[in-house]
Amino acid sequence: xxxxxxxxxxxxxxxxxxxxxxxxxxxxxxxxxxxxxxxxxxxxxxxxxxxxxxxxxxxxxxxxxxxxxxxxxxxxxxxxxxxxxxxxxxxxxxxxxxxxxxxxxxxxxxxxxxxxxxxxxxxxxxxxxxxxxxxxxxxxxxxxxxxxxxxxxxxxxxxxxxxxxxxxx
Numbered sequence: 001x002x003x004x005x006x007x008x009x010x011x012x013x014x015x016x017x018x019x020x021x022x023x024x025x026x027x028x029x030x031x032x033x034x035x036x037x038x039x040x041x042x043x044x045x046x047x048x049x050x051x052x053x054x055x056x057x058x059x060x061x062x063x064x065x066x067x068x069x070x071x072x073x074x075x076x077x078x079x080x081x082x083x084x085x086x087x088x089x090x091x092x093x094x095x096x097x098x099x100x101x102x103x104x105x106x107x108x109x110x111x112x113x114x115x116x117x118x119x120x121x122x123x124x125x126x127x128x129x130x131x132x133x134x135x136x137x138x139x140x141x142x143x144x145x146x147x148x149x150x151x152x153x154x155x156x157x158x159x160x161x162x163x164x165x166x167x168x169x
Contacts, residue, residue, distance in 0.1 A: 010052045014061075017045035021064060025071060035072055042068045059088035059098050066105040075113030082106045097138050100129035104142075107149045119151040 005013070024030060024038035046061035053061075066081035082105035089099045107122035126146055133139040 007052045010048045014045050014048035014053065014057070017041045017048065018061075018064060021045060021068065025067065038068055039072075055088050055092035056094055056098060059085045059092075059094055059102065062088065063098075063101050063105050066109055070105070070108040070112040073112050075109055078109035078112055079106070082109045095129075095132070097130075097133050097142050100126050100133060100142055101145075103129055104146050104149065107146075107151075111149055111151055114152045116152045119149070123149060123151065 018041075021038055021041045024034055024041070027034065030038070042061075042065050046058075046065060049057040049061045062081040062085035066078045066085060069075075069078035069081060082102065085105055086099075086102040088094065089102050103122050103126035107119050107126055110118035110122060123146070127143075130139060130142045130146060133142055
């Protein structure tokens, strides 16, 4: 029978796995196996935080899971985890940079879904809440991350008359 991990060990694993997930997110090129490892680490981190963390840790775990799914182009799980992140923030009066990052998660997830209007709406909410981050370094970091959310091109979302007619040909 396996020995039970201590809370300190679980906390360390939650942190280490969260950080390892970022090593995959930061890669410009990933293999399918890298994507699998990235997902595994993000979920494992969330698992350990669910055992020893506080609501802030739960929110951040869901935020990271949303980010991973959005980077993988999977909008539905990204939206699910963005919702869970915001739920934890709202239910526990969590602000700081967690609330703005919850809105950033929605913006990124909607961008993955190709929904320009919702992407822009959540980018605006993220900016509004981001301005409330007290520490300048945290605020600067938040806005540098927010700048990486690229709204879908609305012209690509709706076919033009010429592209629609050529598609029938």
